[in-house]
Amino acid sequence: MKWRVIGLETNTAYMNMGIDEAIAHSVRTGAEPATMRFYKWKPSAVSIGRFQSLGDEVNVERCRELGIDYVRRITGGGAVYHDSNGEITYSVIAKEAGMPSGIHDSYRLICGWVINGLAALGIESSFAPINDIVVGNRKISGNAQTRRDGILLQHGTVLYDLDVERMFGVLRISKEKISDKLIKSVEERVTCVRDYSGVSQDGLYEALLGGFTDGKDFYMGNLSKEELGQAFSFSKGTYGTDAWNFSR
Amino acid sequence: MKGMARQKVHGGKLLCVKIEYEKSIDKIQILGDFFVYPEESLWAIEDGLIGVSINTGADEIARIVEDIAKAQNAEMIGITPAAIAQTILMAVTR
Secondary structure, eight states: OOEEEEEEEEHHHHHHHHHHHHHHHHHHSSSSSSSEEEEEEESSSEOOOTTHHHHHHHHHHHHHHHHHHHOOOOSSSOOOEEETTEEEEEEEEGGGGGGSHHHHHHHHHHHHHHHHHHHHOOOOEEEEETTTEEEEEEEEEEEEEEETTTTEEEEEEEEOOOHHHHHHHBBBBOOGGGGGTTSSGGGGGBOOOTTOOOOHHHHHEEEEEEEETTOEEEEEEOOOOOHHHHHHHHHHOOOOOOOOHTTO | OOOEEEEEEETEEEEEEEEEESSSSSEEEEEESSSEEEHHHHHHHHHTTOOTTTTTOOHHHHHHHHHHHHHOOOOOESOHHHHHHHHHHHHHHO
């Protein structure tokens, strides 16, 4: 399978989600090959899962005060704080036919690419089903997947640096969420690359790029003009609207 | 009346039910960090639970959820019909 790789770029939350959806359209129609992309979020943002309530999961007032955007993803999973300088996000968008048919197997496969990237930095991590990657018992990467009309879309985040106060100032974490984790607080549940390596953020990107592309037939590419137009349209028409973000 | 209950599903994800009811369910939202494929199946499950008597047992509610999920070809990850039923009854009790 041939892959298009779109290198690290920075966009708003709404545009990042719009780009994923636009790529899913073009991969579905065959206009573009399977695609993986790496990106950051500016301004910093919180993304929530498809089935979450924005008001329950996010301190919206605090976000507004701090200039942090918020967006509902099309994927399930939990709320994530995407710091402009504290993480790298990836998306993998491919026809289901070219990926493992089982949800769990496909999580394991793609999370394996993240794990390989971290290993190149000397960080030993492991897949923690359903959708996490951990170092020891601390989460360093969260991942979420959807399948629609024959397309698999998985996105996930790798924590580079951690501003615990900021992260948990905007996320509302219920006590039930960590009730089975044998930890006293959510702060104990997360970790980041900087806890284990002095690598720069660019170095982390290079390592992830290597982990994702190892052994694959790929080329470095860009969004097509059509994809860019669609992404703008999804960004304005869906992801940037209260109707979508406050729909639950 | 309104009710809400939340629980971490054993080996799974966080599940929250918000419900409005009198003798039967008038309005329901099933929320959390779980996965359902295709995602729209969850709206069908919520719609299908409207009108169900609040005196219905957990097994029967789970069966209703399971039947809708099957009809929708839905796959649930991190939650189960039984967990949804249990959380609904918790929300009603509270």
